[in-house]
């Protein structure tokens with residue numbers, strides 16, 4: 001999706017003009033995929049722009065860096081404040097936020113130990129990732145021919161730049177085959193997640209979502225959805241899902257920061273009832289929660305002002 005520019009990008013402690021937020025072509029992460037990143041959304045609330053679960057996202061960024069053995073030059077608190085300042089600088093009521101920590105210019109070769117870590121935070125307006133009205137219309141998914149990398153290949157729990165080679169291969173394959181999104185299976189054949197979303201399937205009335213051990217990212221939207229679903233009185237569990245669970249599911253939905261909550265209409269041409277009542281109720285509550293319209297979840301909305 002094309003980028004709409006905003007005035008400033010935060011780089012290593014300062015807000016610089018969008019056009020000046022440049023890196024050298026010999027930036028280490030550009031060659032080896034060694035960076036870590038986050039995807040966050042700020043939403044319009046009646047108290048101004050609020051960044052949804054900002055601290056949780058920055059903690060995950062720190063955890064991704066820890067898994068990679070990358071020293072983070074800024075604390076969680078510093079990056080939370082930097083993100084808020086960047087959101088404020090856009091003047092936008094709502095935007096997508098992309099923090100990125102990467103090994104910068106100055107060293108080449110696979111040894112990251114001598115490399116300098118740079119951090120940037122960019123914001124831009126970003127529309128519905130799975131298309132407009134993804135809840136009502138639903139998306140068509142395909143099981144990918146690409147396998148999600150396992151824990152001893154590329155740790156899926158870390159949101160590293162290089163991990164997304166796997167997701168991009170699967171996404172483009174699905175799009176070229178006429179689908180909207182791909183579902184990735186772990187090396188043991190169990191369902192992991194989608195290319196940029198966690199997945200949920202309803203079987204016998206119970207909502208299931210695969211664990212981190214199945215190769216899924218510990219999604220912050222996934223966690224929010226689990227809280228919302230429990231509060232709505234649904235039985236929701238983290239458990240393994242087999243491919244055939246998907247084909248005969250009563251409902252399937254995917255969720256992530258960029259995608260929010262979207263229904264799945266079919267998997268490999270097997271039609272899934274869509275939109276399902278549980279998906280609809282969860283998506284509606286999530287849409288209000290992120291905008292500060294659900295008192296119970298106001299603590300998730302971290303005001304940028």
Ligand code: PPE
Nearest residue numbers: 039195196197198217219220221256257258
């Ligand atoms: N799995 C993957 C592989 C993933 O990339 C995301 C987020 C999720 C699950 C959901 O995580 P969370 O956002 O914490 O609920 N994907 C981000 C990047 C998307 C992109 O294309 O870029 C996002 O949604 O911001």
